[in-house]
Amino acid sequence: MSDIQEPAPIDLPEGLWSQPSVDTSALDGLDEVEAVQLINTPAKFVYDYTPGIARTRFLRAIAEKRLVGQRCPETGMVYVPPSGVSPISGLPTLEEVELGLDGTVVSYCIVNLDFTGNAQEIPYVSALILVDGSDIPIYGLVREIPTDEVRTGLRLKSVWVEPDEMTTSFENIKWWAPNGEPDVPASDLVGYV
Amino acid sequence: MRDVAIISTAQSKHVRAASEVNEVELIQPVIQEAIERSGIGRHDFDFTCSGSSDYLAGQPFSFVMTLDAVAAWPPIAESHVEMDGAWALYEAWVKIQTGQADTALVYSYGKSSPGDLTRVLSRMMDSYYEAPLWPTSIDFAALQARAAIAAGVTSETEMAEIANRSRTSAGSNPLAQLTSSPSVEALLADEYLAEPLRKHDCPPITDGGVAVVLAADDKAREYCSRPAWIRGIDHRMDGHHITMRDLSVAPSIAIAAEKAGVGAGGFDVAELHACFTHQEPIIKAALGLGSDVDVNPSGGALSANPMMAAGLIRLAEVANRIHSGSVTRGVAHATGGHALQHNLVAVLEGEG
CATH class of the missing domain: 3.40.47.10 (Thiolase/Chalcone synthase)
Known part of the structure; x- marks a missing residue:
């Protein structure tokens, strides 16, 4: 091994690096070896999800066909679903607020492209819906209306699964549909979009 | 500065x-x-x-x-x-x-x-040679403990004494998780979890x-x-591959300690992020701490080991003692990775 040349020392600040002297002669023999291009190393974990106190109250309520939010003690804004903490004040949202089961479209998109994992028939409408009594919109599907008639300000009712299918899940709301009320003026939705 | x-x-x-x-x-x-x-x-x-x-x-x-x-x-x-x-x-x-x-x-x-924490931590390892084998954090710690014992850095008896002392100290820490310990003799009579580690050698x-x-x-x-003034702070890391370093020593701690000014000594207290008992002597040796320094009066990570927080808690525990006036100067150590791979050392000091 005497013909192996020591790598030239690299001048680096003391303490920041070490550059061990390594015998790399074995690498020369790899020229004829077919390179490994890809290996699969599957990994899977199972977790017990902890909704937390605030989301537990929300999920218990939704099993009873109720929507509840929580109010920020500093700004008065009502969050749904609540995380337990107000993102504006950083304070716990301890006051629970009973919300309506209707809401208003504040923003929406019409999905025309199918994609892997999509469970909906296209085209369909995804919307951000401001539930009556809350200050932050939730996500939902809008149906029972032609897609090109969905608009900001459209009033909606929540459409629920059958009573015997109710669980502690957001899936209890199948979709949202027009409730027949006049549109909310866009000027009333400033700050929610 | x-x-x-x-x-x-x-x-x-x-x-x-x-x-x-x-x-x-x-x-x-x-x-x-x-x-x-x-x-x-x-x-x-x-x-x-x-x-x-x-x-x-x-x-x-x-x-x-x-x-x-x-x-x-x-x-x-x-x-x-x-x-x-x-x-x-x-x-x-x-x-x-x-x-x-x-x-x-x-x-x-x-x-x-x-x-499943000990498996989750295996995801920190190299994804070609180590992670596919799903080694647990306890496996790596046991390899390090074996190396430390073989090198004369510690012994199973000293490790049990560290477990006993840490959890007994935690009795005066109202926030700790484990706050008492069986006797050293009783600990040593326990079965191995991953030889030479017994359950008491591992963090909760x-x-x-x-x-x-x-x-x-x-x-x-x-x-x-x-x-609690930060008089010096530095962090260094050893190699990622567990097989490419001598696990019985922690040279990255020694360098970080030198840069942070640990050599000046004069410490009343040291809070060391030793998740496993055998790591405390390795860290102490790298820091050059003598037997006169009060180590982990909070109970350390052996008494409460919230991942991602147990290192910062070491700095907080030294700072708390400076704030209260019970100590004037302390050293805190935090670690990341397996077997003391990445280390941070800070010197904290109060005035007057």
């Missing part, structure tokens, strides 16, 4: 499983307590930095959700490290050194109970968090009667 101090701290009560609360509910009271103790307004921090890992609770972007607890609207200057909070503190310290901030809020948390699995407030120069003096 600017003088930067820890001016307040807070911790959660550390528990095996905080199964009632989500991550933001876990850390919000801790952040609020640290902020209120500091006296600085909730909306008045120049910089906020956190440490956490999505792998622990299996929550994508969990750190974004916990930002709810820091009043991040209107937008704040904020950063996050996928590391122990000690490194979030380091980033905040650098930010203050650059003059871009005078005050900083630093917090970190770990909710390990939802997953913990849900918990910590928050600290940093302030510079006159700001620190304005808000704190006895700031």
